[in-house]
Amino acid sequence: MTKEEFNFEEGEDKESGGGRFFTTFQIVFICIAGAAVIIAVGCMCAFLPDRSCEQPIGPELPTTVTAEPTEAPLTEPPVTEPPVTEPPVTEPRVTTLAPNATTEPWSGRLTYDLIPESYELYLKPYLYDDDLGEGDRIFTFDGRVKIHFRCNTTTQMVTLHMLNITIHDSTLTDSDGNEVGIESNSFTPIYEFVHFHVAAELEEGKDYILEIEYLGELWAGLSGFYRSSYEEDGEIKWLATTQMQPTSARRALPCFDEPDFKAVFQTQIEHRDDMVALSNGIEISVNESETEGWLITEYEATPMMSTYLLAFVVGYFNYTETYTDGGIRFRVWSRPEAVNTTVYALDIGSNITTYFEEYFNISFPLEKQDMIAVPDFSAGAMENWGLIIYRETALLYDSRVNSASNKQRVATVVSHELAHMWFGNLVTCLWWDDLWLNEGFASYVEGLGVEYAEPYWGMNEQFVDLHLQPVFDLDALGTSHPVQVAVNSPDEINEIFDSISYSKGASILRMLNDILGEDVFLSGLNAYLLRYREDNAKTDDLWAALTEADEGIGNNDVKQIMDTWTLQMGFPVVDFRRFDDTHFNASQEHFLINPDAGVDDRYGDVGYLWYVYLTYTRMTGADFENPNATWIEKEPWTLVHLSSPMENDWFLANIQQYGFYRVNYDDENWARLSQQLVDSHVVIPIENRAQLINDAFNLARVGRVDYPIALDLTLYMENEDDYVPWEALLGVISYITDMFSRHYGYGSLERYMREKIQPLYDDLTWDDDPDNDLHLVQYNRVNAIGTSCKYRNQDCLDQASTLFQEYMENDANNTDNLPDYEINPISPNLKTTVYCYGIQEGGQEEWEFGWRKYIETLDANEKSTWLFALSYSQAPWILSRYLDYSLDEDLVRSQDSYYVIVYVSRNYIGRSIAWDYLRSNWETYKQYYGESLSAFSYIISEITEDFNTDLELEELMAFGEGKNFGSATRAYEQSIEVANTNIAWMSTSADTVADWFEDAAPAIGE
Template sequence: MYPRSYKLELQPCLYNECPDGMRFKFYGNVAIDIVIQEDGIDQIVMHMKDIEVKAITVKKTVGSNVDIYDNYEEDEKYEFLIINCKEKLLKGTDYRVTIKYVGELSDGLSGFYRSSYINEDGETVWLATSQMQPTDARRGLPCWDEPGFRSYFDTSIIHMQNMTALSNGIELRTETHEEAGEGWMKTTFKTTPKMPTYLLAFIVSNFAYKERFTSNGVRFRVWSRPEAINTTDYALDQGDRILTYFEDYFQTEFPLEKQDMVAVPDFSAGAMENWGLIIYRETALLYNPEENSAANKQRVAVVVSHELAHQWFGNLVTPEWWDDLWLNEGFASYVEYLGVDFTEPDWKMMEQFVVIDVQSVFTLDALGSSHPVRVPVGSPEEINEIFDRISYSKGGSILRMLNGILTEQVFRDGLFRYLTHYSEGNANSDKLWDSLNQVQDKYDVKKIMDTWTLQMGYPLVHMTRSNNMLEARQEHFLIDPNSPVDDKYGDLGYLWYVQLTHTHKSEREFTNPSYDWMNGTEGEMLTFPLEASAASTDWYIINTKQLGYYRVNYDAENWQRLADQLSVDKSMIPAENRAALIDDAFTLARRGTISYDTALDLTKYLKDELDYIPWEAALTSFTYIRNMFSRYSGYGNLEKYMLCQIDSLYKAVGFEDDPMDNILEQYNRINAIDTACYYGHDGCLANASRELNEYMMDSTDKVSPNLRTSVYCNGIRVGSALEWEFGLKKYQESTDPSEKSKWLFALSCSTEPWILSRFLGYIKDSSVVRTQDAAYVLRYTARNYVGRALAWDFLRSEWDYIFENFGGSSFTFDYIIRDLTAHFNTNFDLEELEKFGEGRDFGSAARTYQQAIDQTKTNIAWMENYADIVSQSFIDNNECI
């Protein structure tokens, strides 16, 4: 059986206003029309969780009006509502199941839940909002809570007259609802297209909005607390333009009459793509140019673009099951860059993709405990596990790679076929590959992409040159070559179809390069010629602009030629490949494939580098060493080396912010200041301390928005309890969500253990730290070398509380485990980690816990094999000594 349609009525009670005097409850009534597909069934089984059933009827939709409902059972383990009927249901006959029920508007950030904020008069204002993905619609109504069940939804919401109700469809009417009593209204919404339950959304609030209509006539609104409504302008402008851009890109009109975007004070994720009613965390939607940084602005643009991309990829066409989650998230993670590149072309978003997504997910995907982007899942915990960087960033990276292989126009034509053919339906990876095969015959897309979606990890391509002939050999790249690998993902032998794009010094063709293919099913070796134009002394580059999802190792001679070229004229190699060379070299050195001297040689040119992308790659590479050296005697050598490395950039960009700079120039300044201050640059720390103290003495003398995170953090780091108390006060007083998040991070920068212990205690005090921010207290403290042990102790001593409050959110819980264990690099750390996991349920973070163990073992090996060598290399390569 399957549901054809839902008619849903909800009444949330936030202020003791319901007739029975209940508060923080919602009353529901749902009528579900179901289709019976086989004979002999006398049970109706659907999902339900944390709901109290008040009444049930089961009747045919046509003909007899006899109620055949008998009784019901609940299966709490599998979250089922089982309705027993008095007679067998007839195949081919439609029935209507009507359920009257009551649910709790909890503060758990899932299902239909409550949130609040303090208004300008100091009063607590309540609202009801929702988060259904992936398996929490069953908390809002009894339903078939799986993506393969698409249905029509007719929703109406009963609410107080001083509040507004929103849902997926456009409002048809709002009228007095006398049945509920005085002061109640009922808003009825237009029937939705066929969609899965995880896209359902409801909000009842006193929010204000700003509105415009797109050029194609879609009503576009952005909602927020009334006090923050003037910070919605940027999101409204971006949303309007990006929605219209995606209509053109997908060659498919947005199928709804309206699009609402709402910033709620308490939200577990960054945002959720509910069809027609996208819900955001405030920091992902609100932007105040006078208070917020360039990074805040980019975050708003990127998240808005990501969620609007889902309106087609995920909403218009939905995966058949969660094993293809990557189709949703990977696609949106790639296309979000296209949307922002259209609206903000100066930001060079396609260059940023290399350091934000490709290189960041490489680290996770190099572990033996990684997983494919397409992975079997069953239980809610397993489903939550795959809402991770593999599904998002790797998914986006391999789609970017596929776009490069097929070309932009072919890629778009295939997407149009896919979206048109499966509109308002379900599909899977194979159906996308088939759609792309239908519009071109040059490649077998499925054959290529199966090697990238069904296997975990990625290849390392070793290159050697003999005259003008190149030999390529691929292997499954593991940061620890001895790490055990799960064979169940290795049916293809951990070999990939790899497009080897290549160019050389005499040609320098990075936009339309030559290419050859490594055939992943026939072998790991390939020999091919460089172009005849290549001189014998030319350097060569494989994987132009790092479009391919793989790493490259060159022979020693070519590594040296590339380093020499960077020192002489870096502009001959584009920024993406400069970043790729640095990231590949340091990762290969970390693995022992090349020497650290070779990697450090590539960074000597950085004294002349003013481009953000290569610097970001370099600083990220040094972050691993910094984490490993934080308790090691060689830290001083690292500190001196980094102060030498960053000096030229710090002097070039200065400490004074210039809002007129390009956003990447602003990012470069922030990187320079953060790095210089972190490693103890006296002038940098003095500037940060001075600016914070001036602000403490005169609240009108505000720090430039771009520099606030650096100034707040470093001012507190070198300050006393006085600066920390000031930061806490500012965190509590601030009504700007981005400013609030900056102060929260800054509070973790103290070097006083007793202060950090106090900070950790606020995790359990929602009157000080909001529930949605509490996990950040733990994560941020763990990133502070003084707070690491404190955070680890807190996690263990307060495990039950943390698991209960954060275990249901895959992203939050994953990041807690990952951040708290990232620095583990001793056998004692490993013993403690393994002991902690004995007999413990990690829920959605089970895979992350195993990855933490793998990462710890890798860190231990690195310390044993390379710590002393690297420490000496910092001395040998320090040009300031």
């Protein structure tokens, strides 16, 4: 799954979930018994001594635990149709303590008493009032499943996962066709278990078939089997789609909903004959239903796979089609009116599939690959085997409307999801504590796939900006977590769908590839995938395969090395300092952005020392020495031997930043590196220019480097014309900019940045030519213009305002109803900048125009651009109204609504408005997002990330008193640590930095 910044939660009570069917007699009996109890209690209250009749208040267990693997939020609309309900459960709740459960108090893992082998699944979704000739079951689905399983251990109970499903009937038979009586069933809400209590013991080693007929809900949430819609020619078009990861397949069918319970799935879907129905396998038959106007589509059985990879889509869609070099039928689906925007994804997806077949040396195991864009989707995309589901911004691309960054996003997300077909689907993590095996690997090789398909985009160079340097920020917190971390409950599982699992996982795999070499790395991967094909594996299994591949070559003990990177949080800073004329002392220490805060001890202390593969070189005269490498073998330091030094030589460590560590030098070496950048920056590799800036500024934040040393590295930037170093600089400067938003140093910082970006701004100009300009030139132009406007280059602001006004005039004069791309004078690459600063420099009229365009456009990327730009208003009342709009799902789609409060908080005028709004509407946001995969965490961390005063910290602490943050608990703890770090920085560094800018700014201009 592609991580979004992002996600959701459901907003209705889920008391229902499992249950049994009751006869009329039983219901009457229960009612009579209940009435008798009430009368008895009343009598006792009347005649016994005067005591309270209220029940004593004690801890209350939740009735359900929801886990929403969404990379975007959900707003649950008011329920207008009768809800799906079950009869009350009268049997005692059963708590199963699974032998493979990890730690208390949560013990909701299934036992291995029963092992599923296959599912025969039938579904019939009802999306329109006339589907049944009645309206009381709209947005529901009929389901029937036959689960073939083997009894591993004698038992009298079959336990499955189930949520918001009503069971109509169930039967159990053995492999000989003999019926085994089901005496009753019960539900354990906290674990989302349904238990079938059988009359006789199930025999060890024997096969059984459990058949269940049930009714499910096509609810408005973004998980399980859910409903969505779009408008076409003024008519609402409904559809049903899925998002099962990590724990929501149980919403679609009773099942063994854990990744290690793999099985074969044979699916049939009954659907209206004017709709398309898709599933994991290729369709093998389409037959008329007994219901007039309906069809039944049957699909090829899947390979052995986990329940979270199940997928179904039913609705009105069109497709484009091609075949890969290996003969796989490849289709990309969308709303009919958007089908022309699927062509790029079709082309790059089929090419990358062929590339990954060669890279993994394993053919794609299915006959077809469908990719489909749906209007409401929580994540960026989901890697369901044979049916990858995307949000529209991650799959659809129109060169007339969308930017180069939109195009790269489509390519990257498609590559990420296709990588999962092997790493995640063919071989799946045993349990969610190894989630990083799926997501870290896909995040690493996504760039390789795009590099193959788009070789001029510099994806290998961009890796440090896209993954490595951003995740340093999170992993430098004492409240981070290891890559490989024990998780139990759905909340804990959801917490680790974060950049540690994705970007740190990708970064340490990239580092390991550099250590072992490409040939060994690929040989080990191939052996691992073949060994565990259609099975489950854990991290140590991958390390074993790579160690075997390296025997007789590097002879590295991969587990010994990599355990230090996966089993403890954080990363080291390597101090690389001259010891004498022929030696350097290379020492390591855990890098923390707030050392005084300490380290969260919940994961134990394994020493915080790493096996560091240290690569280094030096410049002697005009020549580089060949790069060298040595190990710091989980020791505090090591000596590095060098040849005789030369005058003014300098040293560079962590070549191309393959290692997941920061590097510090002695002051003299920093000065020489800085001078080299001024003299001839191209001598230093692009990735290392970005690394020097990122490392130095972060080392300065914690006092390991004096700030003037870090700031001096920026003096050369007026000569820098490569995108990656500029992106690194803008990242570290943005922190200072945010800290200075209410500080006297902002003015000199603004002047300095305006002057440093001026040469790039003048060189690239506003003449954007997407058809002829190189990809990273387009990226660089966006940075140059966006940065110039941000730091108030008046020419830039005037250009943006002029283009925005021209767009408004063209729109007003568009009497021929030309499509928007024909009247919009703004290049797709520059839309974000022009929209943002057109609104910032304008007033209510400009904002209302932008809001109307947001409502009218059908292009998902264009909607996202407007959603961001609208937050740039300088009018507090407009920002407050915008926040109100964001909670109206008729105005802002549920998958996008949480972005609004985050975007408003990034506006200096909107920061306190967003914070007050969150606190005032806390219960609403908690209802919408509280148990989502990451939206709630994203809201809390983003809104509070710039807090840098004692008052803001006090408000943040008070805000958390008595609150249960659920899956956002870690994010809240980290927000407190970040606020403390910011306060410390303002106290120790703000004035020093402000003084440097004050001295530097006049020297280069004003």
